[in-house]
Amino acid sequence: MTMKLTTDPSAATLLPIAKKEGVSTVWDRHRAMQPQCGFGQLGVCCRICWKGPCRIDPFGDGPQRGICGADADTIVARNVIRMIAAGAAGHSEHGRHVALALQGVAEGRLPAYQIRDEAKLRAVAAKLDICTEGQDIPAIAAAVAKATLEDFQNQDHDAPCNWIEASLTKKRLERLQALHVLPHNIDAVITQIMGRTLVGCDADPVNLILGGIKGALADFDGMCLATELSDALFGTPSPVITAANLGVIKPDAVNIAVHGHNPLLSEVVCEVAGQMDEEARKAGAKDGINIVGICCTGNEVMVRHGIPLAANYLSQELALITGAVDAMVVDVQCIMPSVSEIGACFHTAVITTMAENKIPGATHVDFKEETALESARRIVATAIDAYKRRDPRRVNIPDFKQTAIVGFGVESVVGALATLNAEDPLQPLIENIANGNIRGIALFAGCNSTQVAQDSSFVTMAKKLAANNVLMLATGCGAGSFAKHGLMTQEATLEYAGDSLKAVLTAIGTSAGLNGPLPLVLHMGSCVDNSRAVQVAVAVADKLGVDLDQLPLVASAPEAMSEKAVAIGTWSVALGIPTHLGTMPQVTGSAKVTELLTQTAKDLLGGYFLVELDPNLAADKLLEVIEERRKGLGI
Numbered sequence: 001m002t003m004k005l006t007t008d009p010s011a012a013t014l015l016p017i018a019k020k021e022g023v024s025t026v027w028d029r030h031r032a033m034q035p036q037c038g039f040g041q042l043g044v045c046c047r048i049c050w051k052g053p054c055r056i057d058p059f060g061d062g063p064q065r066g067i068c069g070a071d072a073d074t075i076v077a078r079n080v081i082r083m084i085a086a087g088a089a090g091h092s093e094h095g096r097h098v099a100l101a102l103q104g105v106a107e108g109r110l111p112a113y114q115i116r117d118e119a120k121l122r123a124v125a126a127k128l129d130i131c132t133e134g135q136d137i138p139a140i141a142a143a144v145a146k147a148t149l150e151d152f153q154n155q156d157h158d159a160p161c162n163w164i165e166a167s168l169t170k171k172r173l174e175r176l177q178a179l180h181v182l183p184h185n186i187d188a189v190i191t192q193i194m195g196r197t198l199v200g201c202d203a204d205p206v207n208l209i210l211g212g213i214k215g216a217l218a219d220f221d222g223m224c225l226a227t228e229l230s231d232a233l234f235g236t237p238s239p240v241i242t243a244a245n246l247g248v249i250k251p252d253a254v255n256i257a258v259h260g261h262n263p264l265l266s267e268v269v270c271e272v273a274g275q276m277d278e279e280a281r282k283a284g285a286k287d288g289i290n291i292v293g294i295c296c297t298g299n300e301v302m303v304r305h306g307i308p309l310a311a312n313y314l315s316q317e318l319a320l321i322t323g324a325v326d327a328m329v330v331d332v333q334c335i336m337p338s339v340s341e342i343g344a345c346f347h348t349a350v351i352t353t354m355a356e357n358k359i360p361g362a363t364h365v366d367f368k369e370e371t372a373l374e375s376a377r378r379i380v381a382t383a384i385d386a387y388k389r390r391d392p393r394r395v396n397i398p399d400f401k402q403t404a405i406v407g408f409g410v411e412s413v414v415g416a417l418a419t420l421n422a423e424d425p426l427q428p429l430i431e432n433i434a435n436g437n438i439r440g441i442a443l444f445a446g447c448n449s450t451q452v453a454q455d456s457s458f459v460t461m462a463k464k465l466a467a468n469n470v471l472m473l474a475t476g477c478g479a480g481s482f483a484k485h486g487l488m489t490q491e492a493t494l495e496y497a498g499d500s501l502k503a504v505l506t507a508i509g510t511s512a513g514l515n516g517p518l519p520l521v522l523h524m525g526s527c528v529d530n531s532r533a534v535q536v537a538v539a540v541a542d543k544l545g546v547d548l549d550q551l552p553l554v555a556s557a558p559e560a561m562s563e564k565a566v567a568i569g570t571w572s573v574a575l576g577i578p579t580h581l582g583t584m585p586q587v588t589g590s591a592k593v594t595e596l597l598t599q600t601a602k603d604l605l606g607g608y609f610l611v612e613l614d615p616n617l618a619a620d621k622l623l624e625v626i627e628e629r630r631k632g633l634g635i
C-alpha cells in the first residue's frame, strides 16, 4: 500500500505510526477526496462570477457555454492564466522582499543582514549595466536594488523589465518582443491578468494565453532577481556534501525544521541557532541545535550552507510524525495547513512568521527584516522550550538518509569547467555536447503531487536519461527527490550514467578536486533558482551564436502541482524549451488551449508543453526531442 503512495523509504516507517496515532496525512485526504471533480480536472469549471459556478459539459450533451456566454476555451484560458498570475505573484513577492532587504542593507537599516558575496554583487551590477567605478559596496547595493525595484514600478509599456533584458539571448528577447509578451512591470502584468479575466472581459483564448505568457515571463523576471540578490546577500552556492531524508533529524538535538521559500528568515534562524547552541545543551540536548530543511527554504539553506534536507513537499507531515521536530518554522508557500494540527498532536511548535501567511492553531512570531535577530531568537527559544516537552517514547526517526553533494550554481559549474579550460570554461561542455558524449541537458523542476507515487517519476526518468548520457540539473522538490534517493552522489554517477556521460562527469569532477565524478544530478537550488539553469543555457547559446530553442535542452516537472509550476512551465516554454509535465494540467477541457500550449507554441516560441504521465515513455520522448534538436544543430 505504502509503495503506491510514495517511494520515499521513510514513509514505510512513519505512515503506520500516523495511522496508530490517528493522524491523517496528505495521502489519507487524497483518498477521501476521490473521485475528484472531473470538471475541475478539465479546467471547465468557472467560478469567476457568482451567477455561476458554471461548467461546460465535456461530452457535448449539456451546456456548451456558461451563463454569461463564455465557452470552454475562454473558461480554460482564463483559469490557467489566473494560475500563472498566482505563481508569478508568489515568486516575485519573494523577490521583492529580497530586493527591499538589499536596499535596507545598502542604507544601513538592517543589522541582521550584510552583503556576504561582494563579488556577486559586482557581477550583478555589471549584468544590469550599472557603472560601479569608484563606488563602494553600499552604493553598488543601492543602485542594484533601485534597478531591481524598477521592475515593479516602471510604467513605460515599451521598456521591458531590467532583469529579463539582462538575462536572455538577444534573439529570444526580439522574438518575445515581437509577440508583445515581454513584461515591463511585474506587478502591472499580474494585475492585468486579474483584470482581463474578470467577468465580461477578455474572451479570446489566444489573447488570454499571450497575456498568461507575459505573466509567466514576469515570473521569470522575479525569479532571476530573487536568486541573484539572495546570492549577493547570503552567498553564492558552491559544492558541499550534506545529507537528505528524515534520518537527518537527530534524537539528541533540538530539531528546528525551516520550511517554505524565502531565505530572509531561514538565514537568520541558522545564524542565531549557532549562537544559542549552548542553551539547547543546557536544556538537555547533547547534540545542541540541529537545523533541517523542508521544501525550497530547505533547498536555499542546503545549497548555500550544506544544511541537510529533511523532506520535500509530500513528506513535510512525516517530519512531524517522527515526534522529534521541536519547531517547524514556516514562511511562505507549500506549507500544508495540516501541519499545525499534526504539530499539536506531538509537542512541536509550528511557527508562522509572515503577516500574510498565518495558519490556525500555529504560533505566530512576526518576522520583519528590521527586527530579524529578535524574532529568530524568539523562534529558537520556542524550539528549545518545546524540546523540553518532547516525549522520547513517541520518537520514531526513520533510519534513512542519503549523502548529497549539492550547490551547483552557475559560478560553481563554470568554476569546475574552468579547471579543464581556464581561458574558455564553457568550451569543454560545448565540445562534449557537440561530440555526443553528452547528448543533451535536462532540467528537472517542480513539486510532488499525490497523483504520482512520491518521487517515483523523478527517479525513473532520471535513471533512464542518465543511461542515455543526458546531463541533469535539478531544483525544487525534484532536487529533493534526487537527494533523498541518492542520485546526488558520485556512486550514482558510477552506477547509472551512460559510459560517455560518466567519463565527462569524472573528468570534470576529478579536475575540480572532487576525487571522482560530479554527482549524477546537479542540485541548483530552490524553484526560483531555475533561473540558474537558464543562465547556463543562455551562456552556451550565446557562445554558439544560437537561440535557446535550438539547444538540446529540455525541462521536466514530472510531479508538478503548484500554480507556481504552471508559471515556471509556461516561461520555460516561452524561452524555447520543450517542457514535460508528468501530471495532467487542468486545461484539457479546451481543445484550443491544449493545442496552443502543446503545438502552436512550438511555431511561435520554439518551446512547447509535452504531457506524458508514464515516466518511462516521458524519458523516451525527451530523448527524441534531444535528438531532434541535435539534428537541427547538425551535431
Ligand code: CUV
Residues within 6 Å of the ligand: 261, 295, 296, 312, 313, 333, 334, 445, 446, 447, 448, 476, 477, 478, 526, 527, 528, 561, 562, 564, 565
Ligand atoms: Ni518551490 S512549489 S512543492 S516547495 S517544488 Fe516543492 Fe519548491 Fe513545488 Fe513547492
